[in-house]
Amino acid sequence: MLENESNPTISKSTGLPRKRFYRARAHSNPLSDSHFPVPISPGHVDYSFHYPQLVSSDQADSNKKIEFADVGCGFGGLLISLSTLFPETLMIGMELRDKVTEYVKERISALRATNPGQYQNISVVRTNSMKYIPNYFGKGQLSKMFFLFPDPHFKEKNHRRRVISPHLLDEYAYVLEIGGIIYTITDVEELGEWMKACLASHPMFEALTEEELGADPVIKLLSTATEEGQKVARNGGQTFQAVYRRIAPSQ
């Protein structure tokens, strides 16, 4: 850790990046034409770059594919909890804010360094998932998608910026395998109702039953694992979740 002494953005005690050096505005405009590299197709995603220990560069076309996507992963709390819960599964966080992505990158590499062999299955990418989901994942590739505490975009004029919308659900249904699960949670009641309504009226999604929700170990992470979720809990806020399964459309 000698080199970290000169680097104030890394905590001396834990070796993890310090969040206060990665502050960013909570909102980002998904409609703006940002400039960042986008893979031409899912075949162009560099797995050996994201998961160097699990996928070596010479076997880039191996069958191991990303299965979980945390859309709008923020500071990456959920990814880190999921990483140890599903150590065999490749997962990726997608975040639009550049600084926040940098933080998650640093956090993952610090965790990898301090826990050898662990956290090799998680990575993060800076992208606009509302535009470029099909560039990252093929048809039916994902088994879980997470949308935790997304930007509520209250104004009606800005509803088309919401990450859950009837038209975007078509794309999420495309990348999810049949039986794959989409998890949403928010502390904004209005947005919670909106997300539930969008999912309920979509012909390719059905709600999980109460028993299924109870049996799913991921559910309790929704409100506890993320930084945003912990903030809500600290302030004694309410959360609203909608968890739906991808089904085959009835003809």
Add this chain to the structure above:
Amino acid sequence: MDDTQIEAGENNKDIEVAPALISVHPNQNSVAVAVGSDLRIFDLLGGRGVSLVDDSAQPFHKDSIRAIRYSPNGKLLVSAADDKLVKIWSTDSWRCISSVCAEKRVSAVAISNDGLYVCFADKFGVVWVVGLHELDGNESLVNRKAAPLLAHYCSIITSLEFSPDGQFIVSADRDFKIRVTVFPKKPLDGAHEIQSFCLGHTEFVSCLAFICTVDYFLGFLVSGSGDSTVRLWDITSGSLLDTCEVGAKSGLLESNGGDEGCYTVSDLCTIPDGNLIAVAIQGLRGVMLLCCELSSKTLNAIKVVSIMGESFIPTSLGSGSDAELLWMVTGVSKLSGSDCDSLARVRVLSGFKKSNPDSDGHELTLLGDDELPGSVKLLEKLQGSVTIEENVFLAAAEAVKTAMCNLLIKKQYTMEKREFRKRGRNDRKIKQ
């Protein structure tokens, strides 16, 4: 990029020119040309120009027409313009039978193979559908509402096409994407099932067309792009079958030399029941012919057909299903520094049926103005006048190129320039 260039680029946005468009009736009963807000139709059977009748609340188009298309059964013609109107014309009476209001400017139209649904795409990436079921008996349906069918997230949709079997609707956008969606039994409820994405282009996708023959009736998709390529796709899987670098090829094949660098494909036209594809390329005088070998799934450039003695860079191509002729048009609306408001020049290539695909299309001939079906009368109707000054067309081609780049290519700024532009942001402005 220095200051002056940026200024120039931004000033040009004020003059949004629209390229001239052409569409040919599937049985070559008539041919339509759109220049600016003007929709010109020539009846090839009757050998006369058509006067359109429009009794709707907002008659005719008030702004540049961006898309025209005949329905596959030939009964309808649809036109869409920057005035946010989609007009559906009957090709029997040449009346406007429906005028649909769009929320945003329309960039592409398509009509289902059964002629029952008109789809149009807008600049916000939403594809809308209008049902025409009661249209046949009842001519008075004026205010039909469109329902959203699908959406590309806030990306300009550049082209819309139905698959030959009618099972899929294919949409292309400026974000390099081609989306293949199952066209549902009840389209008014939306099309939710995506069959595939065809990804591989590295610039905006400008045009789509299907190539199919008796042996391959499901057909393959062909797409043209700002990345100077034409690509061949299997839409079921979305896999890229072949890529033809038309930019590089046209540089080698062209005899009279175009300008280097920009070889944006502006339009594609597949010759029905054959394996030939005509490609219009910005900066290329004439058209390029590609041959698609459907059995081996490959695309090959055959030749460039140059238009001798004229600076003819086509902006749009068309052919009927009985494809003896390839119709080409060049022109532009609202060209600054020119007296003519809307210019167009129509040329026709003949001999597609006669030419054996293996013979490299040597027998193609360019029809002279007096050899055209309808001759001078056709030119008077479609061009506006029989003769048009030559040098105007180069300016027109240049204007179309600039307009297309402004619209579809992301602007690149240096870091300093970006910081400077942020100062003008509305949300940062200090209230006075």
